[in-house]
Amino acid sequence: MRKEARSVWFIFVLTAGLSCGISASEVLKFDIGQPASLVQIEGWDIDVRPDGLGLPVGSGKALSGEDLYEEKCASCHGSFGEGEGRWPKLAGGFGTLSDVRPEKTVGSYWPYVSTLWDYIHRAMPFLQPQSLTDDEVYSLTAYILFLNDLIDEDFVLTHKNLPTIVLPNQPHFVNDPRPDVHNTRCMVDCISADSNLAWDTANLDVTPKVTLKKMSDNNDSKTAMPSAQAVALSTYVQSCAVCHDAGLSGSPILGDKKAWGVRLELGITSLYEHAINGYLGTSGYMPAKGGNSSLSDPEVKAVVDYMVMMAR
Amino acid sequence: MTEAKDLSRRNFLRKASLVSGGALMTGSQLWANENIANTPPNVPSWMRKTGKTVGAAPYGVPSLHESDIVRKTVPWLTASPISSVSFSPLHALKGIITPSSLHFERHHSGVPDVSPDEHRLMIHGLCDNPLIFDMDDLARFPSVTEIRFIECPANGGMEWRGPQMEALQFTHGMLSCSEWTGVRLSTLLAEVGVKKTAKWILAEGADGAAMGRSIPIEKALDDVIVAYAQNGEMIRPEQGYPIRLVNPGWEGNTSVKWLRRIELGDKPWHLREETSKYTDVMPDGSARQFTWVQEANSVITSICPENPLKNKGFHEIEGVAWSGRGKIKHVDVSFDGGISWQPANLKGLVLDKALTRFGFNWNWDGSPKLIQSRAIDETGYVQPTLEQLRAVRGLNSIYHKNSIQTWQLSHTGEVKNAQRS
Numbered sequence: 001m002r003k004e005a006r007s008v009w010f011i012f013v014l015t016a017g018l019s020c021g022i023s024a025s026e027v028l029k030f031d032i033g034q035p036a037s038l039v040q041i042e043g044w045d046i047d048v049r050p051d052g053l054g055l056p057v058g059s060g061k062a063l064s065g066e067d068l069y070e071e072k073c074a075s076c077h078g079s080f081g082e083g084e085g086r087w088p089k090l091a092g093g094f095g096t097l098s099d100v101r102p103e104k105t106v107g108s109y110w111p112y113v114s115t116l117w118d119y120i121h122r123a124m125p126f127l128q129p130q131s132l133t134d135d136e137v138y139s140l141t142a143y144i145l146f147l148n149d150l151i152d153e154d155f156v157l158t159h160k161n162l163p164t165i166v167l168p169n170q171p172h173f174v175n176d177p178r179p180d181v182h183n184t185r186c187m188v189d190c191i192s193a194d195s196n197l198a199w200d201t202a203n204l205d206v207t208p209k210v211t212l213k214k215m216s217d218n219n220d221s222k223t224a225m226p227s228a229q230a231v232a233l234s235t236y237v238q239s240c241a242v243c244h245d246a247g248l249s250g251s252p253i254l255g256d257k258k259a260w261g262v263r264l265e266l267g268i269t270s271l272y273e274h275a276i277n278g279y280l281g282t283s284g285y286m287p288a289k290g291g292n293s294s295l296s297d298p299e300v301k302a303v304v305d306y307m308v309m310m311a312r
Numbered sequence: 313m314t315e316a317k318d319l320s321r322r323n324f325l326r327k328a329s330l331v332s333g334g335a336l337m338t339g340s341q342l343w344a345n346e347n348i349a350n351t352p353p354n355v356p357s358w359m360r361k362t363g364k365t366v367g368a369a370p371y372g373v374p375s376l377h378e379s380d381i382v383r384k385t386v387p388w389l390t391a392s393p394i395s396s397v398s399f400s401p402l403h404a405l406k407g408i409i410t411p412s413s414l415h416f417e418r419h420h421s422g423v424p425d426v427s428p429d430e431h432r433l434m435i436h437g438l439c440d441n442p443l444i445f446d447m448d449d450l451a452r453f454p455s456v457t458e459i460r461f462i463e464c465p466a467n468g469g470m471e472w473r474g475p476q477m478e479a480l481q482f483t484h485g486m487l488s489c490s491e492w493t494g495v496r497l498s499t500l501l502a503e504v505g506v507k508k509t510a511k512w513i514l515a516e517g518a519d520g521a522a523m524g525r526s527i528p529i530e531k532a533l534d535d536v537i538v539a540y541a542q543n544g545e546m547i548r549p550e551q552g553y554p555i556r557l558v559n560p561g562w563e564g565n566t567s568v569k570w571l572r573r574i575e576l577g578d579k580p581w582h583l584r585e586e587t588s589k590y591t592d593v594m595p596d597g598s599a600r601q602f603t604w605v606q607e608a609n610s611v612i613t614s615i616c617p618e619n620p621l622k623n624k625g626f627h628e629i630e631g632v633a634w635s636g637r638g639k640i641k642h643v644d645v646s647f648d649g650g651i652s653w654q655p656a657n658l659k660g661l662v663l664d665k666a667l668t669r670f671g672f673n674w675n676w677d678g679s680p681k682l683i684q685s686r687a688i689d690e691t692g693y694v695q696p697t698l699e700q701l702r703a704v705r706g707l708n709s710i711y712h713k714n715s716i717q718t719w720q721l722s723h724t725g726e727v728k729n730a731q732r733s
Binding site: 029030032033034035036040041044045046047048049050051053076085086087088097098100101102104106109110111112114115118119122123126129130169172173174175176177178179180181182183184185186187188189190191192193195196198199200201202204206207208237238241242 | 388421
């Protein structure tokens with residue numbers, strides 16, 4: 001519609017431009033693109049600012065976020081926001097920012113509550129982004145503030161009061177003062193030879209030592225991975241490795257014969273069933289399809305087969 | 313003949329360095345030990361038969377003999393490979409263009425598989441005509457093509473407390489440089505009609521993290537590109553297919569990949585990747601925010617842990633220099649840990665906010681050296697020492713470590729990553 005309406009105008013501008021010796025690139029408008037409707041904008045406009053602009057109407061009580069947090073967040077972030085493995089710590093760390101090892105959490109570091117709401121809403125849970133309702137996001141935001149002792153458990157977080165909560169570290173953010181370090185282009189006798197005697201070298205043995213297979217090896221039918229297995233491996237990396245590489249939430253680690261042996265006694269049918277529908281056992285929690293509801297049942301079974309194979 | 317000889321000799325050199333544990337051998341020793349059937353006076357086996365047909369590799373792949381030149385990861389660095397980083401093999405690259413296959417990766421929620429038919433760029437907010445562009449629309453606008461580096465601000469971040477990584481690929485490999493083609497963002501912003509009240513844009517990606525950054529309108533209207541092509545072909549999925557922002561000279565993740573939305577606003581958004589992350593903690597516990605520019609930096613690439621020296625005598629010291637503030641003006645090299653410096657040559661193209669290659673002709677006498685490079689950009693900024701950076705910023709700022717790199721060359725030709733104690 002817009003294209004048709006503006007095409008005559010565009011030709012006029014272009015013609016006028018050419019007659020004046022102006023190239024097409026200097027014409028300000030090209031009449032390309034479609035108008036974005038309010039409905040289209042609303043569907044995509046997910047950002048939230050510290051002043052509350054962008055927050056949808058809604059609310060959530062801190063305590064009502066607890067079960068949801070346990071189900072959706074705790075496997076990576078820890079039940080108390082302490083962070084599992086290398087996953088982000090969400091709570092605590094107050095007063096550590098000038099320490100040797102600062103703990104940068106929502107409570108100790110983040111400047112704005114809006115960032116927390118925005119990030120949970122746009123990117124969490126890690127494997128199911130944009131799957132939470134607005135009220136669930138309010139509840140989880142409130143629960144994480146509660147874990148940081150910033151609000152009481154009965155506090156009801158709403159679109160109105162969220163922008164009024166000031167996080168303790170907000171005043172300690174400053175704008176970029178660089179260039180803040182000033183070297184000079186000295187050419188001779190720039191430092192004394194004495195100061196140049198002692199040097200440390202990298203000897204920590206933390207550099208990955210990757211022995212790569214030559215590409216030609218992959219053409220060898222004996223070593224080439226069957227395609228079904230390659231697909232299962234890809235699924236594993238995408239949807240399972242987050243927990244099963246590190247044993248989060250009590251999950252059996254890939255290739256741990258002992259941990260898998262106990263589970264294999266239940267029979268493969270039970271493993272399929274637990275993987276597809278989810279399972280809460282005494283030692284751990286398995287979300288349905290590993291939290292990735294887009295996986296089909298056959299895809300889940302294939303990746304279970306792969307993980308069982310790795311445990312034999 | 314020359315090419316065949318060079319290839320076999322090069323492989324032999326690699327083997328020789330393994331066998332000898334890096335101990336130096338003279339050129340004549342190397343040739344005396346050589347016993348390869350394809351070298352003179354023998355006729356190489358590949359000359360006695362036909363090779364693969366035309367079209368055997370419709371897209372083409374590097375020589376099998378180069379298969380160890382790939383992006384690599386540091387698995388312990390991040391919680392999951394879905395949100396992680398891979399490093400470019402700078403030690404093996406020439407010139408200033410990074411092959412698209414070797415461009416470093418930083419994804420916050422993996423690489424989405426975006427359909428170009430259904431992908432859209434929406435521009436809205438403080439403008440007169442909010443618009444949606446499909447990929448064909450963007451291709452119709454006048455295009456620009458520019459060579460620009462992209463660097464993650466955490467490049468070198470593992471080295472603040474001491475030398476840690478024993479490879480150039482990991483000390484500096486979150487750096488790549490490509491020829492980008494696309495539409496100037498200012499062209500698209502003119503199309504929607506920016507209101508006077510608009511002071512910032514939000515750029516947002518179509519990945520699972522919906523990764524977003526706030527950028528001031530002055531920069532958005534300056535040199536930013538909405539790019540659809542990289543090094544002559546459509547952008548790779550890992551680099552934002554089908555479109556990404558290229559925000560020259562600034563922190564890599566402001567060049568938002570899989571770009572789907574630009575909003576115009578009167579204030580910044582303070583999203584997670586510009587508050588919780590990509591902010592720099594100072595010794596007093598304060599934090600710098602919106603530290604956008606990648607300041608001048610340089611590193612020697614021809615001598616590094618991956619490229620030990622195998623001979624005394626002539627070597628061209630080569631490396632790359634870059635600045636987010638403009639062109640590189642000078643690069644100096646030192647062989648004594650920074651006591652004295654000599655100017656290097658700038659080679660080939662010297663472009664705004666692009667990698668610039670430098671070289672220095674040098675004869676190695678076999679004695680231990682502390683080799684460094686130092687970049688000076690057109691603003692007069694001189695790349696600092698690590699001591700100077702630490703004196704102001706301490707050890708915990710993670711980002712923007714652009715200090716002079718030292719390679720310690722031993723009498724055996726071995727090269728180590730070194731810092732002054």
